[in-house]
Amino acid sequence: MIVVTGATGNVGSALVSQLAADRVPVRALTRDPARAQLPDGVEVARFAGPGEPAAMAALFEGATALFLHLAAGGEDTPALLAAARDGGVKHVVVLSSIIVDHDEAAEHPIHVVHSELERHVRESGLGWTALRPGAFCTNSLQWAPQVRAGDTVRGPFGEAMTAPVHEADIAAVAAVALRDPAGHTGAVYSLTGPEGITTREQIHAVGRAVGRELRFEEIAPDEVPAEMFPHVPPEMLPTLLKSIGDSVGTEAEVTTAVADVTGRPARTFARWAEDHVDDFRA
CATH class of the missing domain: 3.40.50.720 (NAD(P)-binding Rossmann-like Domain)
Incomplete structure (x- = not known):
């Protein structure tokens, strides 16, 4: 059990x-x-x-x-x-x-x-x-209300770069370690998606998944309301925004741990968007 x-x-x-x-x-x-x-x-x-x-x-x-x-x-x-x-x-x-x-x-x-x-x-x-x-693909659900309301998504740091990981891949690695503890005792697995992608590219990928052309409109960090990041405690929002800003112009940290443990490549953000189409549709 x-x-x-x-x-x-x-x-x-x-x-x-x-x-x-x-x-x-x-x-x-x-x-x-x-x-x-x-x-x-x-x-x-x-x-x-x-x-x-x-x-x-x-x-x-x-x-x-x-x-x-x-x-x-x-x-x-x-x-x-x-x-x-x-x-x-x-x-x-x-x-x-x-x-x-x-x-x-x-x-x-x-x-x-x-x-x-x-x-x-x-x-x-x-x-x-x-x-x-690392960053979860599901963090992008924060944009769902805007996507449902129209074709423009407003947010900070359009060129922020991450390699977000699909929750199903995290779960798949967990399942392997839970079912075969002896093979994974004392192991530390740093999990990412298979490629770097900017915030702007994520919005466009969501648009392709829902069959619409979405536009990303960048706003200044000091214009970001707390409700734009509902998964983040308000007192931590400034720290998070600084972290996001620091990733602009950098290479995303990408690991192969998902494939190494499960034997298959990590899912792309585009795949995640397709899996969550219903979350972005009105």
Whole structure:
């Protein structure tokens, strides 16, 4: 049995679907099971924290592996990992961030929280694998309201360069490590898409997927409203905008980890846009 935290999130839901398709027993943890909408045959359980020790212990009964999302444990991550270990879990695959690769960014808030998460995992006594994805393709869903409303998308830094990774590829790497812990114990995988692409090119790719010609209109960073980046806490938005601006005119960091682990190339951003057409249509 594999326990998946963050089971209704972008990566977690993709992982649950892939494991279920391969008939791997999976227990999907979510704070609201009634709204989970996960595949038939998946055991869906209400996520319980350290304040409910008996309920938390039950989450790991019969389990051998755990997929750990940052939001699952928070400050209670050590207690969560201890409960997993006591319940029989032997291996944890932790979803971290590629920023942890960069010591020069050690003071960055995203580096801080993910470094701490990885430290808790390493100190848990469990076998572990760390996944460090870069930018997610799903970040581009922030443009969906504008795409649904018209053919012009406004945003900062049209030439910002990233190599965003498809959530299904992150999930595929996680699935391999969860099913074959011995082959991936102590491994750190930095995950990206297969190629660099600018923000402007991403918008054009979305346009091709939905069958429209979209135009990107660049705005100054100080004109960016917080609601334009809904996945980012408002207090972190200035730091994020600086990071995006710093990528203009650079080469995207591209790794081969997805292909190395799964045996097939990482999906392109264009493929991601095709997979998410319905999210951009009114």
